[in-house]
Amino acid sequence: MMKKLAIAVVALMLLAPTLGLVTVGLVVNPTAIACLASSGLTVGNVPDSLVVTTANGETFTLNKQQLTHAATIITVGSSIDGVTRDAIQIALMAALTESTLRQLANTGAYPESGSYPNDGNGSDHDSLGLFQMRPQSGWGSIAELMEPEYQAKAFFGGPTGPNYPSPRGLLDIPGWQSMGKGEVAQAVEVSAYPDRYNNYEPVAETILTTLTRGTLAATTTPTAPASPVVDVAEASRVVFPLPEGTWVHTSDFGPRTDPLTGESAFHSGTDFAAPDGTPILAAADGVVTVAEFSGGYGGLIVIEHRLGGVTVATGYAHMWQHGIHVTVGERVVAGQHIGDVGSSGRSTGPHLHFEVRPGGTNGEAVDAAKWLNDHDAADLPEATAGAGCSALGGGL
Structure with a gap:
């Protein structure tokens, strides 16, 4: 234990100058914030459409507006400490299940919700938006819930979530990392149909891969910085990454x-x-x-x-x-x-x-x-x- 502690102290001493430079970089380069967040995911170009298939074999097409909402969820999640790639996939599964990634008004319950930008009118009790959140359950006001960014922040929750400490967001679910993805979505949404979310797991994965292609991201926070490493010795040669004759x-x-x-x-x-x-x-x-x-x-x-x-x-x-x-x-x-x-x-x-x-x-x-x-x-x-x-x- 003492040996590990000593190694950690030495590593921190070596990294201190580099960490200082990273901090300065974040001030002048906002895009770096997403790169260094827990998930490490950054969104590229949003396509006009995307064909996806559910676990049950149903194939359908998401339009650019739906994919833009997905990009919002990914971007918001990537800015929150503790939100991993798995957490973002869970959020996409939930939004796909609840609204098919549409920002829905509900003029039957709240006539004024129709005056905010929306992708259609929902009718599920008094629920609103991407995640079908209910004002009466404490998720937020009508104006707040008609903002996709707000709904994403509320779903992820945690100490910086607008709904903290209740109702619970994903980060507020104890042990969520060891739970099934659909189980976590249900713990946040508290749906009457808890088994629906798993059907959209492959759809969420396709969306993530398409919108963030090229991102070398881990599902958990790295145990060492993913920014440039200090004291990397100069390499003298490059070799092929597989043995000759095997590939x-x-x-x-x-x-x-x-x-x-x-x-x-x-x-x-x-x-x-x-x-x-x-x-x-x-x-x-x-x-x-x-x-x-x-x-x-x-x-x-x-x-x-x-x-x-x-x-x-x-x-x-x-x-x-x-x-x-x-x-x-x-x-x-x-x-x-x-x-x-x-x-x-x-x-x-x-x-x-x-x-x-x-x-x-x-x-x-x-x-x-x-x-x-x-x-x-x-x-x-x-x-x-x-x-x-x-x-x-x-x-x-």
Whole structure:
């Protein structure tokens, strides 16, 4: 115990200057706040429509307005301490179930609610808005509940929630992290039909993946900062992240047809299909900043490196939970066995989804195949608009 405490103290001393710089950055760059929040999720472009399928097999299309409300829920959640990716998925499940992501007035119960911007008129008792919250239950005034941002904040709750301490939001549910997602949604909504929420879990996952594609986010708050790591030694070489002869290049970086939805999507990494359990190798010397089992990425490792005086992060996704062999803060060397190929998260078969992010863990992804070629780590074809790789056994 004393040894761990000593290590923590030393780490804090080393990180102090960097943390100061991060604080300054937040003042001048509001977008950084979302990047450093608990979920680590940031919203990209909102598409005009999105085809989704429920757990029961029902397929329907969400329009841009509904997706904009989803983006609001994600953005609000990402700004609240303690709200993880799972928590945001639960919020989307609840809003999908209660209103199909529509900001509903209720002129039967509250005629004045129709004078606020809305997506239609609901008729569920005296409920309002995305989460069908009731003024008489203490969720807020009519004016407040007709604001999507307010409803999202109220659903997440916690000490900074507008409804704290009652009625309870998600963060106010003891042990919510160990509960089923539908069970958590029911604990907040207290619905007469508690089993409905699970039907929308795959829909919420599709929305999250589509609106936040390219985000290397964990489901829990990282045990070490996801901002640039101090004292990362200069790396001298880059190696290919899979052993020679074990892989097939199956999907490129960039626009493509999503193998799961059939919709046009942007792929933030390069996919290499390989047998389940194939060793995954660190691409260069560096320090692990993320080693978590997350949503769409499944088992996820992120490593920060210094190459040519520049910080760059590499990401390795879709490992099974038991296939992660490193921990946050661990120093690794090029070619070190850091994990095993799996097919967890949003995946169609065993493969490595490999990402490269100049600037560090939260940087914007670039073409990983080109990066490997530029560093003499592979002889891959120039990246093109790659086809989905489900036919080859490993995609997404």
